[in-house]
Amino acid sequence: MPKSKAILIDITKCIGCLSCEAACKQLHGFSQDPEPKLSPTAFTIVEEHGDRYVRRMCMNCQDPACASACLVGALKKTELGPVTYESSKCIGCRYCLVACPFNVPRYQWSKLAPFVTKCDMCYARQAKGQSPACVEACPVQASIVGWRDEILEEAQRRILSDTKYEKHIYGSEEVGGTSVFYISDVPFEKLGFTKVESQPMPVLTANALGDIPTVVTVGGGLLAGLYWITNRRKLVALAEAAESARSGKGKDPHHD
Amino acid sequence: MTNFRLPKLTFWRTVVAVIFLAGAYAAYARFALGFQQSTNLADSQPWGLWVGLGTLCGVGISAGGFAIAAAVYLLGFERYRPVVRAAVLLSFLGYLTVIVGMMYELGLPWRIWHPIVMWNRRSVLFEVSWCVMLYTTVLSLEFSPSLVEKIPWVRLRELYLKWHHHLLIALVLIGAILSSLHQSFLGGLYLLAKGKVDPLWYSSYLPTLFYLSAVPAGLAATIMAVYLCNRSLHARVDPRVLAELSQIIAPMLYVYALLRGIDLVTHGGAGYLFKWREESLLFWFEIAMFVIAPVLLLSQSKVRNNPNALYGTCALVVMGFMANRLNVSITAFQASSGFYYIPKWTEFALSMATVTAAGVAFHYAVIYLEILPRSVPAKNWMTRHPATA
Numbered sequence: 001m002p003k004s005k006a007i008l009i010d011i012t013k014c015i016g017c018l019s020c021e022a023a024c025k026q027l028h029g030f031s032q033d034p035e036p037k038l039s040p041t042a043f044t045i046v047e048e049h050g051d052r053y054v055r056r057m058c059m060n061c062q063d064p065a066c067a068s069a070c071l072v073g074a075l076k077k078t079e080l081g082p083v084t085y086e087s088s089k090c091i092g093c094r095y096c097l098v099a100c101p102f103n104v105p106r107y108q109w110s111k112l113a114p115f116v117t118k119c120d121m122c123y124a125r126q127a128k129g130q131s132p133a134c135v136e137a138c139p140v141q142a143s144i145v146g147w148r149d150e151i152l153e154e155a156q157r158r159i160l161s162d163t164k165y166e167k168h169i170y171g172s173e174e175v176g177g178t179s180v181f182y183i184s185d186v187p188f189e190k191l192g193f194t195k196v197e198s199q200p201m202p203v204l205t206a207n208a209l210g211d212i213p214t215v216v217t218v219g220g221g222l223l224a225g226l227y228w229i230t231n232r233r234k235l236v237a238l239a240e241a242a243e244s245a246r247s248g249k250g251k252d253p254h255h256d
Numbered sequence: 257m258t259n260f261r262l263p264k265l266t267f268w269r270t271v272v273a274v275i276f277l278a279g280a281y282a283a284y285a286r287f288a289l290g291f292q293q294s295t296n297l298a299d300s301q302p303w304g305l306w307v308g309l310g311t312l313c314g315v316g317i318s319a320g321g322f323a324i325a326a327a328v329y330l331l332g333f334e335r336y337r338p339v340v341r342a343a344v345l346l347s348f349l350g351y352l353t354v355i356v357g358m359m360y361e362l363g364l365p366w367r368i369w370h371p372i373v374m375w376n377r378r379s380v381l382f383e384v385s386w387c388v389m390l391y392t393t394v395l396s397l398e399f400s401p402s403l404v405e406k407i408p409w410v411r412l413r414e415l416y417l418k419w420h421h422h423l424l425i426a427l428v429l430i431g432a433i434l435s436s437l438h439q440s441f442l443g444g445l446y447l448l449a450k451g452k453v454d455p456l457w458y459s460s461y462l463p464t465l466f467y468l469s470a471v472p473a474g475l476a477a478t479i480m481a482v483y484l485c486n487r488s489l490h491a492r493v494d495p496r497v498l499a500e501l502s503q504i505i506a507p508m509l510y511v512y513a514l515l516r517g518i519d520l521v522t523h524g525g526a527g528y529l530f531k532w533r534e535e536s537l538l539f540w541f542e543i544a545m546f547v548i549a550p551v552l553l554l555s556q557s558k559v560r561n562n563p564n565a566l567y568g569t570c571a572l573v574v575m576g577f578m579a580n581r582l583n584v585s586i587t588a589f590q591a592s593s594g595f596y597y598i599p600k601w602t603e604f605a606l607s608m609a610t611v612t613a614a615g616v617a618f619h620y621a622v623i624y625l626e627i628l629p630r631s632v633p634a635k636n637w638m639t640r641h642p643a644t645a
């Protein structure tokens with residue numbers, strides 16, 4: 001993947017002012033009431049865990065489960081980093097919700113034509129060279145955005161330079177890596193972070209899908225072969241019957 | 257002949273009418289009010305009864321068609337020929353219920369055709385959708401002679417049947433491959449949800465396990481359908497054929513149980529087997545109905561050769577199979593989602609109505625078409641026979 005963008009969220013810096021939430025809601029035209037959880041009208045929210053604030057948003061995985069799940073390819077990993085959603089393709093099967101290891105996508109259950117909703121790291125803004133609205137709104141730079149490799153280096157630099165940090169960058173290895181990283185001074189398990197696979201999720205289905213050619217060729221060949229045998233037996237039996245009918249005239253015709 | 261009468265009000269007709277009425281209201285709730293009013297689905301349980309029962313069970317129980325068609329046409333098991341049409345019809349109707357189910361399961365059902373033109377070869381669901389589309393087409397072609405032979409124009413009829421005869425083997429072969437693929441891929445869907453699915457059900461062998469369980473369930477459902485036709489629709493299928501068919505079920509369940517057991521031990525799920533939790537209880541409920549009881553019962557020739565007992569045993573297999581699919585799709589997600597999903601009544605009503613419609617269609621197909629050997633001639637839809645109504 002060429003250069004892509006990533007966000008670093010430094011939990012030690014967040015003051016819980018909710019400016020990011022507000023900026024996100026304003027950008028998308030949602031009502032400003034704060035919500036406790038991600039919802040179709042809240043693509044990022046700030047959770048309180050003791051005296052720490054954890055901002056949640058879509059992790060924009062490097063090899064996203066949702067994008068591999070989506071049968072029509074509505075969800076895509078862009079080269080720029082964000083995982084985008086093309087609503088005009090979506091059929092509303094909700095397999096992406098089942099697949100997401102971080103339980104991020106939300107469905108518009110109350111709508112008659114419901115769509116999937118989630119943060120796309122402000123793809124439209126980033127494509128124009130702007131920062132995501134939430135990052136721009138943060139008064140203390142608890143979230144920063146940049147090229148993914150540089151952001152990772154920065155995270156590395158921070159956790160090594162200060163002993164208060166946990167020695168792990170959440171998102172660097174999780175599900176094969178994400179485009180949103182967290183660093184913290186409190187163990188991640190205590191902040192409600194899910195323990196996920198270290199391999200990219202799509203690997204799990206790739207093997208099964210890889211079996212298709214085998215099933216088709218071996219299975220098909222086997223069945224065709226068995227049919228050939230069955231058919232031959234039938235022909236042989238018919239020929240034998242005809243033979244014995246010819247040679248055995250006069251014998252009991254009802255005998256078979 | 258024009259002696260028109262209102263249908264008699266029998267018990268079963270009343271039941272069917274009530275189910276359809278409830279289903280009609282549920283359909284109204286789904287399409288006019290939306291998911292929120294018609295289901296208890298939520299972001300943490302995005303797939304509920306309509307997927308678990310409608311899709312997973314619908315497709316699985318319809319596995320009888322490909323299995324019996326392959327046995328008769330490809331492997332030469334001639335003795336199952338009397339039931340092959342019934343099996344194909346049952347599967348065909350089963351897949352139709354799945355497709356109808358999609359229309360209310362999908363959030364944007366008017367886009368159901370999107371996978372035809374928008375491809376994602378990495379998606380298991382994409383493969384499933386293609387297999388289901390293609391296999392339903394195959395089934396409709398396999399079934400078509402039952403309808404075509406009723407066409408009054410001899411030339412057309414003969415032409416079609418001759419052409420069909422040449423294609424049949426290819427159709428059955430393609431059907432068997434497509435079925436094997438999507439029956440297992442339905443299990444493959446859940447591979448991606450690793451970490452969310454309870455260890456008693458998560459397995460990297462989910463595709464194989466889904467395949468191995470669908471075939472016996474499909475056979476059991478076929479036996480049940482034929483038994484009911486024997487009992488109430490004057491069908492005359494030798495019960496020995498059904499008994500013989502049932503003999504395939506037990507070994508398959510053995511293999512299934514063996515693989516599942518080995519897998520539970522190697523994956524570490526076995527540690528949860530005897531924990532006192534709802535999931536473990538439901539696991540044992542499933543295994544008792546789907547594997548233990550049927551294997552014990554089917555080993556008795558008394559059971560196999562008594563049509564009523566055989567019917568009951570097959571019902572256990574089908575119900576145990578349904579328990580498995582509902583466990584995978586609902587129970588297995590409860591702990592990780594922290595959400596206790598119980599389907600809303602409208603979810604049940606719509607599923608019930610769909611299945612009932614298929615049952616009614618099967619009933620009339622057996623009466624009007626040559627689906628099974630019967631002791632009365634097939635009815636003719638051009639004329640009414642009040643005497644046999």
Ligand code: SF4
Nearest residue numbers: 070090091093094096
């Ligand atoms: S709900 Fe839409 S975006 Fe999600 S997997 Fe289905 S089609 Fe794709």
